[in-house]
Amino acid sequence: DQQVKQNSPSLSVQEGRISILNCDYTNSMFDYFLWYKKYPAEGPTFLISISSIKDKNEDGRFTVFLNKSAKHLSLHIVPSQPGDSAVYFCAASDMGSQGNLIFGKGTKLSVKP
């Protein structure tokens, strides 16, 4: 059973507009969430994280929002750039349980010039 779900396998956005990537989770014990970006044949690159005591974390063009009651988080990229085109993985962990990361299946973002 998937504990972390990214229901959109792909997303296409125009350059300069907002990209919104969504992630849902089922395990209420998860208390730390991360987004990774991955180019083909490379390892995931850490982007941004949020702990369950916050509902928003911002870093430059990237903002992560957490809605604990809905067990939902989203990554906003504003403005989107062609270099943002990659696969984005949502990951979650339960810090009380040694922090094993559980990854979603990823969303492929394409930003068109």
Place this chain on the structure above:
Amino acid sequence: DTEVTQTPKHLVMGMTNKKSLKCEQHMGHRAMYWYKQKAKKPPELMFVYSYEKLSINESVPSRFSPECPNSSLLNLHLHALQPEDSALYLCASSQGRTDTQYFGPGTRLTVL
């Protein structure tokens, strides 16, 4: 600096070969990980080392054998692999077990 390095970048091996994958980090991280990633799938955890001791082995077949010679190095020894073991093998490290994990570029393994 959040660099994790992995060698080799690509590896092709036969089912009777013995080879090793290497991972190195100089960030002083005390936790290191091996993941396996198949095409169009998320990374799957294989092994976790914490303070150079194996703390998690996610039911990985014995043809994969991890080794942590010191706090900066992590190896994955491969023997008698199957074609279905072909995948991208990712190494990651973190300050502690519950801190952000940083990934290396991976080794693309093909088993013939």
